[in-house]
Amino acid sequence: MALAGLARGVTAPRLALWSRALSSTTPTLQGMSNFPGANSRFVHELNLKRSIDNEPEPCYQIMNKEGVIVTPDEFPSEISQQNILDWYKLMNTTNQMDQLLYNAQRQGRISFYMTAYGEEGTHLGSAAALDPEDVVYAQYREVGVLMYRGFSLKNVMDQCYSNSGDLGRGRQMPVHYGSAEHNFHTISSPLATQLPQAAGAAYALKTRGKRNCVICYFGDGSASEGDSSVALNFSATLDCPVIYFCRNNGYAISTPTKDQYRGDGIVSRAAGFGLDYIRVDGNDVFAVYNAVKIARERTIAEQRPVLIEAMTYRIGHHSTSDDSSAYRGMDEVDTFSQDTPISRLERYMTNQGFWDEEKEAELQKTIRKEVRKEFADAEARLKPSMRHMFEDVYADKPARLQRQEAEMHEHLAKYPDDYPTNLHEA
Template structure:
């Protein structure tokens, strides 16, 4: 009680009193600025400050953006052909995926949403591993028990994705706090869309991180749409960045289609959260060019010319390519070879993944209990009897 009283007195002492009644405005008079390095034509904006990047890293960023773009196209087509059950793309958000990943280290722990496969790609997840997961074969780390695109990889510090919105945010703060307690030279980063900022877990996580001073980067992909709900119908605030500020968290708004800006902002944010043990909030403004998923038709709720404008005039891959070309690091011949080789490698990975057996039936009942309880034992026995009784109703490549 004495401690609480002292805290309250300390707060009151710091207050500035006024005899005038004044209500704060519901929104600031000026919008929070958006950090940018490259203009739409790939030129460095005069006077811009950014993290210097060497040729090797610069080229890997571009190569991985192209790989991600190609992977999205081919896996999307595979779903449309009925070869996999579900998929969603990161088209238009390649810079967010790859450039943010490049700014981190392998010791940093990633808690993603479902539109960050590029972070995993950057960390070394192979095209074969992506294909194995999406086809749910015996080499899939999820053992066929997750839907496609719910990637996860322990060796790469990339926690398994789940679809419910914003559940990973409080978990990420807990991870960050554990890194702080263990005095690790690392941070946690969690990705989420603008729709997640309307969920309770978002607010709990930000307050949790601010109060406990956890080394975490909150990375919001404000791509304009939460499935079919535009941001104008989600909140009245100046985007999402101001929500970080409201919780006492240092925040920045960045052009999410500018790879250099994303890289620089996340690199600086990482240094802050680790050296100062304080959270940082990053809002990346971008646009979801693709449909929300293969279960969605976005042309039902937004105009085609809007989608086309962002696909062409504001494409982050093309913008970044112009910059590396101006540096003399890229040309059309190298581009053609890259796209051709990535496509060949991915198609080969898909053929291998499609031919591999599915996980054995017993894998449905593992990885939860050290010793299976009686109800699971009964369920497994019942399932095996059902498969033997009606083999024509079950895939022949599933080991019994």
């Protein structure tokens, strides 16, 4: 070692000085494996550990399925009775909206739809814990998050009908919502693409000195994509203020979780990438709220990413392209249908004495009227102008797009009876 040091121009006395300095600043060298890749203590007994012997990560809960607060000290005191009523109405609104639009697709009135039956608590609990300036990257079951931020029933119906009122001007599939006004990035179909994007957006917030975070929603199926590992690693090594919110709802389309992974759900992956983490009861809106609230505080204060795994159940089919009866029994669905975020919150309100059957009937009637009105209005609106196909990509429309647009108009003028241009705005 001394010869190697001398060959590089380091004198023997200086080399000895460095050796003493090293040993004095690293007193744990004798008992610790200070390799660059990891830091751990030495042991002298062979122990090949079995992952299946580990205890599963516990699931945080405040309210049980009977609507009883089992840990009163954990109940978020800042949540008022009016907050709870507002949450309950919005959860029921998304539920009725899902039913109507799902049936509309089955009748051929819209092209596609995806419901969020059984997962409404993850929407409201998480959305309420965020700041409006926090940035949302969603998958395709988080419409409640967007509606909590002010996206209206009209906005939803217009998007699903791709009509002239659609903020995306008819250029996206139904349920692929997006709104710059609400800091909600437009949803894309490919699984897990939003995860690395969320890491990048969070890093941008950090470099700009913003005291906000990014929340990224995804399902257990998306966690099997390579993008998820890339995102978790980037966010940890770059110290990004991002919350990864996984809805573990039991199925990735038709693939049950037992065929997706052998580990302890999704939350068990966090430690390997260096993220803080918690598993939460996704049917308990109060537990979800607390989990996201503390995750937000930590990720902003410490610039550490957090992984939340919300345990819930997808009661509906994956989408209108799916028939879940082909891969799961109705007895399983019926069992989980007895305990949903909506039914659990209704039981809580009834237990607390500010809800009853009469109020429930009146609420459902009011929501039904609101949903059906916006549905009918959206169906009656014209489709967007065809000129929008050539807009919004470039600040100044390039010559090639101008030529394509002119060719389209020439073609329509030549074959006017073959295209329903009367259904579009001018």
